[in-house]
Amino acid sequence: MSVHGIVLFGHGARDGRWAEPFERLAVKLRDAHGTAGPVALAFLELMSPDLPTAVAEQVAAGCAAITVVPVFFGQGGHVRRDLPALIDACRVAHPGVTIHCAIAAGEDDGVLDAVADYCLRQIAGSSSPAD
Amino acid sequence: MSVHGIVLFGHGARDGRWAEPFERLAVKLRDAHGTAGPVALAFLELMSPDLPTAVAEQVAAGCAAITVVPVFFGQGGHVRRDLPALIDACRVAHPGVTIHCAIAAGEDDGVLDAVADYCLRQIAGSSSPAD
Numbered sequence: 001m002s003v004h005g006i007v008l009f010g011h012g013a014r015d016g017r018w019a020e021p022f023e024r025l026a027v028k029l030r031d032a033h034g035t036a037g038p039v040a041l042a043f044l045e046l047m048s049p050d051l052p053t054a055v056a057e058q059v060a061a062g063c064a065a066i067t068v069v070p071v072f073f074g075q076g077g078h079v080r081r082d083l084p085a086l087i088d089a090c091r092v093a094h095p096g097v098t099i100h101c102a103i104a105a106g107e108d109d110g111v112l113d114a115v116a117d118y119c120l121r122q123i124a125g126s127s128s129p130a131d
Numbered sequence: 132m133s134v135h136g137i138v139l140f141g142h143g144a145r146d147g148r149w150a151e152p153f154e155r156l157a158v159k160l161r162d163a164h165g166t167a168g169p170v171a172l173a174f175l176e177l178m179s180p181d182l183p184t185a186v187a188e189q190v191a192a193g194c195a196a197i198t199v200v201p202v203f204f205g206q207g208g209h210v211r212r213d214l215p216a217l218i219d220a221c222r223v224a225h226p227g228v229t230i231h232c233a234i235a236a237g238e239d240d241g242v243l244d245a246v247a248d249y250c251l252r253q254i255a256g257s258s259s260p261a262d
Contacts, residue, residue: 013207076144
């Protein structure tokens with residue numbers, strides 16, 4: 001079976017704590033994806049590694065295919081313009097590797113259902129005037 | 132029963148299509164929240180309305196309590212610094228209304244599970260060299 005890597009692509013932020021849910025997401029995916037391939041984070045800006053570095057590491061680890069998932073809530077300019085340019089550069093750099101780019105995770109109905117469920121739980125938990 | 136509003140607080144973007152999943156999320160929540168209160172969007176920048184406007188509209192609609200949910204994947208500077216300042220200003224403007232601010236949706240384990248599931252579905256669907 002060929003090795004299929006997953007790269008979780010996030011925006012990045014100055015505050016290091018911003019990346020914590022991305023790291024927890026990567027742990028969940030490593031558990032689920034198992035021996036099928038590596039799972040890595042990559043960031044557009046302000047955090048490292050960048051996408052070309054993360055992709056090159058997965059290629060060096062033997063990945064024949066890599067799926068990049070934009071962990072963004074919406075498909076704005078970063079996902080529609082910046083990311084395709086990065087993906088194209090990765091494809092040129094690694095012509096033997098199939099690099100697939102997903103739609104932003106926040107566009108997925110299952111993700112939106114989970115966010116809606118989270119919102120409703122906040123209402124249920126805010127009957128006392130908490131902060 | 133008192134009227135409890137929900138404000139979905141997003142970053143905003145220049146590309147109007149960025150807001151589409153937020154609008155779909157609001158529709159889901161309006162269905163689920165029903166007559167309990169209104170559901171509105173608000174944005175930090177580049178899109179309208181801003182948070183003070185959305186909160187003022189819900190107060191005018193009779194909300195005794197408002198829960199603001201940051202629809203961000205991580206708790207960076209926008210959620211840790213910009214948002215609390217906006218919430219404080221809303222509380223000063225509407226002292227009779229309980230304004231609750233949730234943790235960023237992307238920190239929730241159920242949301243992360245849904246994103247992980249989405250990522251695994253991308254792998255399953257990318258066995259052909261799609262884009």
